Amino acid sequence: MTQEKNTYSAAGEVGSVLEKRTFWARAKIELSKSPWTARFGLLVIFIYAVLAIFAPIFAPYGEAEVFPEPYAAWSSEHIFGTDQIGRDIFSRMIYGARNTVGIAVATTLLAFLIGGALGLAAAINRSYIDQLLSRAVDVLMAIPSLIFALVLLSIFGSTVTNLIIIIAVLDSTRVFRLTRAVAVNVVVMDYVEAAQLRGEGLGWIMRKEILPNIMPPLIAEFGLRFCFVFLTIAALSFLGVGIQPPTADWGSMVRDNASLIMFAQYDLKAGLTPLLPAAAIALLTVAINFVVDWFLHKTSGIRDEQ
Amino acid sequence: MSSKNQKADPLIQINNLKIEGFSDEQWHPIIKGVNLTLKRGQVMGLIGESGAGKSTLGLAAMGYTQPGCRITDGEIIFDGTDLAQLNDSAKQQYWGNRMTYVAQSAAASFNPAHRLIDQTTASAIRFKIKNESDAKKDAKRLYEALNLPNPESIGDRYPHQVSGGQLQRVMTAMAMSPRPDLIVFDEPTTALDVTTQVEVLTAMKSIVEEFNTAAIYITHDLAVVAQMADVIKVLRYGNEIEEAETRKMLTAPEQDYTKSLWSVRSLEKKPAKVQEPILEIQNIDAAYGKFKVLHDVNISVPRGSTVAVVGESGSGKSTTARVITGLLPQLAGEIKFDGQILPKRLEDRTKEQKRIIQMIYQMADTAMNPRQTVREIIGRPLEFYLNLKGREKEKRILELLDMIELDDQFIDRLPSELSGGQKQRICIARALAANPKFIICDEVTSALDQIVQEGILKLLMRLQKELNLTYLFITHDISTVRAISDEVVVMNLGEVVEQGLKADVFSPPHPDYTELLLSSVPEMDPDWLKNLNERRNS
Numbered sequence: 118m119t120q121e122k123n124t125y126s127a128a129g130e131v132g133s134v135l136e137k138r139t140f141w142a143r144a145k146i147e148l149s150k151s152p153w154t155a156r157f158g159l160l161v162i163f164i165y166a167v168l169a170i171f172a173p174i175f176a177p178y179g180e181a182e183v184f185p186e187p188y189a190a191w192s193s194e195h196i197f198g199t200d201q202i203g204r205d206i207f208s209r210m211i212y213g214a215r216n217t218v219g220i221a222v223a224t225t226l227l228a229f230l231i232g233g234a235l236g237l238a239a240a241i242n243r244s245y246i247d248q249l250l251s252r253a254v255d256v257l258m259a260i261p262s263l264i265f266a267l268v269l270l271s272i273f274g275s276t277v278t279n280l281i282i283i284i285a286v287l288d289s290t291r292v293f294r295l296t297r298a299v300a301v302n303v304v305v306m307d308y309v310e311a312a313q314l315r316g317e318g319l320g321w322i323m324r325k326e327i328l329p330n331i332m333p334p335l336i337a338e339f340g341l342r343f344c345f346v347f348l349t350i351a352a353l354s355f356l357g358v359g360i361q362p363p364t365a366d367w368g369s370m371v372r373d374n375a376s377l378i379m380f381a382q383y384d385l386k387a388g389l390t391p392l393l394p395a396a397a398i399a400l401l402t403v404a405i406n407f408v409v410d411w412f413l414h415k416t417s418g419i420r421d422e423q
Numbered sequence: 424m425s426s427k428n429q430k431a432d433p434l435i436q437i438n439n440l441k442i443e444g445f446s447d448e449q450w451h452p453i454i455k456g457v458n459l460t461l462k463r464g465q466v467m468g469l470i471g472e473s474g475a476g477k478s479t480l481g482l483a484a485m486g487y488t489q490p491g492c493r494i495t496d497g498e499i500i501f502d503g504t505d506l507a508q509l510n511d512s513a514k515q516q517y518w519g520n521r522m523t524y525v526a527q528s529a530a531a532s533f534n535p536a537h538r539l540i541d542q543t544t545a546s547a548i549r550f551k552i553k554n555e556s557d558a559k560k561d562a563k564r565l566y567e568a569l570n571l572p573n574p575e576s577i578g579d580r581y582p583h584q585v586s587g588g589q590l591q592r593v594m595t596a597m598a599m600s601p602r603p604d605l606i607v608f609d610e611p612t613t614a615l616d617v618t619t620q621v622e623v624l625t626a627m628k629s630i631v632e633e634f635n636t637a638a639i640y641i642t643h644d645l646a647v648v649a650q651m652a653d654v655i656k657v658l659r660y661g662n663e664i665e666e667a668e669t670r671k672m673l674t675a676p677e678q679d680y681t682k683s684l685w686s687v688r689s690l691e692k693k694p695a696k697v698q699e700p701i702l703e704i705q706n707i708d709a710a711y712g713k714f715k716v717l718h719d720v721n722i723s724v725p726r727g728s729t730v731a732v733v734g735e736s737g738s739g740k741s742t743t744a745r746v747i748t749g750l751l752p753q754l755a756g757e758i759k760f761d762g763q764i765l766p767k768r769l770e771d772r773t774k775e776q777k778r779i780i781q782m783i784y785q786m787a788d789t790a791m792n793p794r795q796t797v798r799e800i801i802g803r804p805l806e807f808y809l810n811l812k813g814r815e816k817e818k819r820i821l822e823l824l825d826m827i828e829l830d831d832q833f834i835d836r837l838p839s840e841l842s843g844g845q846k847q848r849i850c851i852a853r854a855l856a857a858n859p860k861f862i863i864c865d866e867v868t869s870a871l872d873q874i875v876q877e878g879i880l881k882l883l884m885r886l887q888k889e890l891n892l893t894y895l896f897i898t899h900d901i902s903t904v905r906a907i908s909d910e911v912v913v914m915n916l917g918e919v920v921e922q923g924l925k926a927d928v929f930s931p932p933h934p935d936y937t938e939l940l941l942s943s944v945p946e947m948d949p950d951w952l953k954n955l956n957e958r959r960n961s
């Protein structure tokens with residue numbers, strides 16, 4: 118056997134031995150090669166996250182603190198003025214990051230938990246469970262989701278919990294479809310069959326064999342889905358059935374101050390006020406899409422033209 | 424060959440060609456200064472292991488490099504023009520016109536949305552070599568010359584409506600349609616069954632001779648290249664090892680590496696003592712849906728021996744393996760293992776019954792989870808079947824790595840960081856980790872180079888002796904069967920044609936099908952194909 122070892126040179130067969138790198142070292146290398154759009158996106162997301170987490174520290178006033186003067190102009194005291202009942206708009210925007218973004222993250226996570234788990238189960242099972250779930254998803258997707266959400270919120274009442282659950286369930290249909298589609302390609306691999314032959318349970322096969330191999334498209338979808346959830350919440354708040362006052366959120370802030378836009382011809386700053394939360398929404402959406410684009414490009418395996 | 428009107432000036436002259444490829448953030452040399460000269464009407468065989476650069480060189484002869492590769496030095500002079508200096512649009516005047524290409528996988532190379540005849544004639548019409556009706560007439564003539572059935576109407580079919588061997592011949596017709604000066608064949612028969620391979624080789628050889636076309640034939644199968652080529656060039660790691668006229672190369676290779684390539688086929692196992700059967704398959708019928716694939720299959724596997732199951736694709740070899748493992752419950756018949764009847768369905772078998780039968784797959788790439796390290800891949804069966812944990816598990820993993828002749832530096836690697844042979848070794852280790860009695864090897868060496876194949880086969884034989892393992896070895900490669908088996912089962916169309924000791928099956932008289940299968944296996948004799956066709960036609 119030792120003689121065998123001498124004639125067989127493993128290193129010779131593979132050519133050069135690959136260098137081992139830790140996760141952080143790899144992340145650093147990737148980041149140094151990333152386009153400016155991705156870095157910009159990451160920076161914006163980072164700033165939003167810090168603001169959301171440490172909102173009470175950054176905000177000069179409380180979320181629902183009312184000052185005597187409504188519709189105050191921009192000043193050193195109130196950077197972006199006050200709203201219709203005299204609350205500081207700058208402080209509410211910072212708290213709004215916490216509420217809107219926080220609820221959007223929770224909703225997206227729940228949507229992925231539901232859609233991902235059911236999608237995997239459908240992909241592995243491929244029999245009546247698959248049929249049942251897929252047709253149910255088709256039915257849900259046939260109804261325009263914003264209108265469906267409006268109806269459901271009117272029935273169950275717009276509490277934060279209801280909001281999260283209803284939007285998560287409606288959005289999980291798309292996650293289900295994606296997960297099922299990508300998992301079906303992995304399920305037919307020999308290593309999944311090898312695990313079945315070994316006698317592994319459904320949970321193990323889902324978690325260890327399939328999930329790690331479908332992560333890249335799921336992470337990309339997570340970014341996009343987050344944007345849509347975020348916009349849905351803002352839209353619902355704008356329509357008055359989303360996050361309820363006095364909780365600050367960007368969607369309802371746009372609605373509350375929408376009429377100010379007509380004063381732009383007298384005072385440009387007043388006209389800009391309702392656009393500020395809208396801009397905050399737009400900026401985050403763009404930033405996330407930049408990062409997702411970069412990530413998709415990285416994982417798609419397309420080589421840049423040399 | 425000597426009757427050809429060979430002109431003195433070479434059609435292609437490659438001088439000191441260097442090509443680099445981009446991977447892992449840097450450029451690596453793939454071709455390290457190779458010269459090549461090809462005259463009109465001459466066929467050159469390029470052979471070597473994977474990674475030798477034979478495909479890269481073959482494509483470079485057309486002035487083409489794959490994405491991520493670049494030509495750094497040297498010249499490619501085709502009929503007086505240096506292709507290395509031309510830009511892509513200038514080279515496109517040559518591609519599909521004066522030089523054409525036949526790819527390995529015909530099924531993946533055809534556009535499924537167009538009829539075969541339109542694809543066959545496309546480049547000849549595009550370069551205005553012929554008008555449409557002449558090109559179609561010519562295509563039908565080529566189909567006839569290539570021995571395709573119904574040459575008048577086969578062109579009206581779509582790619583999925585013909586078989587793999589037929590598609591490969593249509594692709595040869597496509598390459599021949601503009602009457603090129605040069606055809607590059609890139610492993611055109613590797614994906615085909617031996618009996619089909621004979622037909623395709625015969626057709627390709629005759630048509631290349633008829634039109635006096637120069638050809639570069641890339642393959643890793645020495646016996647095939649011996650039939651096709653006038654000269655053979657051996658490559659390794661991007662360097663030329665040697666080049667010689669075919670007969671001289673086969674009988675008297677000069678370099679050690681070439682000799683070692685030649686000697687791979689001489690591996691042979693001494694027959695083991697016949698013991699009582701460990702596995703008995705009795706009167707098995709099996710079906711996919713309503714389509715019946717196995718008819719009354721009986722196979723008995725003696726303990727400690729290797730039984731090879733041979734047959735072409737569609738013969739039911741792999742289905743038999745699926746029935747034994749319980750993935751496909753049989754409709755009728757029973758499977759006895761060590762005297763006990765195994766439950767039909769995988770779900771009904773005990774952990775112990777699952778443990779003692781293990782399986783090794785053809786494609787090691789897809790048989791291992793690309794996100795798991797070697798430690799996880801080998802460690803899981805240890806944990807799952809034998810409840811080994813922590814240090815004990817680690818120790819056993821290292822023992823197993825040692826058994827498959829890999830050292831402990833491989834333990835943290837991902838499958839993508841291993842070569843083809845190493846991947847297959849890890850799959851063997853995973854099977855061994857369960858301490859099985861019986862291993863099903865499903866075409867385990869057919870995706871590997873010959874030298875690597877030899878290493879794997881030797882390893883399997885050594886493990887068999889040390890651990891008293893029993894193998895059911897599924898393969899379509901007769902030389903592998905000669906190398907490792909004690910008994911042979913020949914299958915065709917879901918039925919067992921014959922089973923017996925290797926010596927008995929391989930010596931006449933044969934049933935008709937065994938005769939066809941055995942005679943179709945190429946031999947290292949340049950006249951083999953000619954003689955075979957003469958014999959068959961008489």
